[in-house]
Amino acid sequence: MWKIANPTVFMGLAGRILPWLAGVTLVLFAIGIYGSVIAPDDYQQGATVKIMFIHVPFAWLGMAGWMVMSASAIGVLVWRHPLAEVAMKAAAPIGATFTLLCLVTGSLWGQPMWGTWWVWDARLTSVLVLFLMYLALLALWHSVEDPGRAAKICAVLVLVGAVNIPIIKFSVEWWYTLHQGESVFRMGGSTIDASMLWPLLVMALAFTGLFFTLHLMAMRAEILRRRIRTMRLMAAAGVATTMAPAMPAEA
Amino acid sequence: MSALLVRELRLAVRAGGGAPVGVVFFLAVVTVVPFGVGPDLNLLARIGPAILWLGALLATLLGLDRLFQADLDDGSLDLIHLGPVPLELAVAVKALAHWIATGLPLVVAAPLLGLFVNLPASGIGAVTLTLLVGTPALTFLGTIGAALTVALRRGGLLLSILILPLAIPVLIFGVAAANAAIAGPMPFLPPFLLLCAMTLFSIVLGTVASAWALRFGLE
Numbered sequence: 001m002w003k004i005a006n007p008t009v010f011m012g013l014a015g016r017i018l019p020w021l022a023g024v025t026l027v028l029f030a031i032g033i034y035g036s037v038i039a040p041d042d043y044q045q046g047a048t049v050k051i052m053f054i055h056v057p058f059a060w061l062g063m064a065g066w067m068v069m070s071a072s073a074i075g076v077l078v079w080r081h082p083l084a085e086v087a088m089k090a091a092a093p094i095g096a097t098f099t100l101l102c103l104v105t106g107s108l109w110g111q112p113m114w115g116t117w118w119v120w121d122a123r124l125t126s127v128l129v130l131f132l133m134y135l136a137l138l139a140l141w142h143s144v145e146d147p148g149r150a151a152k153i154c155a156v157l158v159l160v161g162a163v164n165i166p167i168i169k170f171s172v173e174w175w176y177t178l179h180q181g182e183s184v185f186r187m188g189g190s191t192i193d194a195s196m197l198w199p200l201l202v203m204a205l206a207f208t209g210l211f212f213t214l215h216l217m218a219m220r221a222e223i224l225r226r227r228i229r230t231m232r233l234m235a236a237a238g239v240a241t242t243m244a245p246a247m248p249a250e251a
Numbered sequence: 252m253s254a255l256l257v258r259e260l261r262l263a264v265r266a267g268g269g270a271p272v273g274v275v276f277f278l279a280v281v282t283v284v285p286f287g288v289g290p291d292l293n294l295l296a297r298i299g300p301a302i303l304w305l306g307a308l309l310a311t312l313l314g315l316d317r318l319f320q321a322d323l324d325d326g327s328l329d330l331i332h333l334g335p336v337p338l339e340l341a342v343a344v345k346a347l348a349h350w351i352a353t354g355l356p357l358v359v360a361a362p363l364l365g366l367f368v369n370l371p372a373s374g375i376g377a378v379t380l381t382l383l384v385g386t387p388a389l390t391f392l393g394t395i396g397a398a399l400t401v402a403l404r405r406g407g408l409l410l411s412i413l414i415l416p417l418a419i420p421v422l423i424f425g426v427a428a429a430n431a432a433i434a435g436p437m438p439f440l441p442p443f444l445l446l447c448a449m450t451l452f453s454i455v456l457g458t459v460a461s462a463w464a465l466r467f468g469l470e
Binding site: 077129132133135136139140143144149152153155156157159160161163164167 | 395398399400402403406409412413415416417419420456460463464467468
């Protein structure tokens with residue numbers, strides 16, 4: 001475990017895993033999209049129900065993004081490992097994008113179903129708050145120059161914001177408003193018919209694969225960016241820049 | 252500790268920009284609303300608790316950016332950090348002093364402003380009570396933002412962006428409790444007790460998270 005945590009080892013390992021992960025993701029997408037197409041229309045909602053196959057995974061991954069960041073934030077604050085900083089920073093824009101896509105697809109679904117683009121319902125509002133927290137985090141990140149210090153400060157905000165994740169998860173149960181309740185993971189089995197459930201789960205897996213593919217790519221890009229920054233700083237300080245590419249990414 | 256509390260309170264009163272400005276800002280916000288929504292007294296009575304809560308929230312955020320920054324500039328934050336007292340406790344005392352200097356005057360001013368928005372007597376009492384219980388939560392949550400942005404040159408605006416999402420649950424239950432007391436049919440006590448719980452939780456979370464943020468900000 002600790003050997004993988006070395007940025008150079010990680011770069012090599014991630015480089016080898018990435019094609020496989022991307023391949024599995026593509027296969028899952030192929031199966032999931034096929035399943036979504038052959039899935040029957042809903043007796044009430046007609047074909048518009050199919051937006052569920054992307055909307056629900058977006059919602060899960062918007063929250064999962066914050067959980068990945070929270071786990072990384074613990075790594076930043078407890079072990080102070082640079083790789084955890086990179087993992088946290090790389091997850092933020094991806095999670096923010098999924099949250100935004102969740103809001104947009106939800107709005108597109110809500111217009112024909114509920115007759116409105118937006119209501120101030122508990123679930124919708126709490127996801128909007130999650131999106132605002134992502135934006136606030138990104139704003140904070142960009143206003144601190146030193147990457148190491150920015151990561152530590154942002155880690156505190158990530159952990160404080162993690163308090164909101166259970167509120168979003170349970171918002172449909174605590175406040176019974178317009179948005180439907182839990183129907184996939186619940187006590188006593190799912191209430192969705194199997195013909196729609198399996199494409200949904202495959203699509204969720206496919207988008208999770210996409211999330212981690214993007215996450216690994218973003219982490220590699222961030223490590224390279226930090227190396228460039230270190231090289232620039234050393235060049236500016238007048239140190240000879242004949243370092244091997246195996247230079248650790250401490251910035 | 253009491254020395255720190257007294258020092259903070261003296262600074263807040265003498266340096267200006269503390270309690271009086273916060274209350275004037277609160278008054279300004281509440282005054283502006285009838286111009287925006289029209290002088291309909293029934294409508295104002297209905298949204299009165301929300302107006303007072305929003306005014307208090309904005310007024311609380313207003314003064315928070317100076318909470319640690321002034322001390323960072325003159326070096327006293329380093330002294331507090333290196334002193335014998337745990338940083339968490341020092342943060343708690345500073346936040347408490349900040350609440351006494353800016354939050355408490357807002358609570359005191361709330362009954363008068365409640366008259367402006369045509370609240371019934373029971374409603375004025377309820378709003379004031381919820382503000383008394385809820386404004387410490389806003390201050391302690393705001394302390395986190397102040398600690399996160401302490402080293403930034405223009406942290407005030409960023410602080411508001413960071414803290415507003417976290418303050419939303421407090422706002423929801425504060426207004427819900429006040430509305431329940433005025434209009435019913437929901438009972439007053441459940442949202443009020445949730446508000447109390449949030450305040451206690453915010454005091455712990457705010458103190459610990461701010462101390463962490465300050466340590467990393469000072470490194």
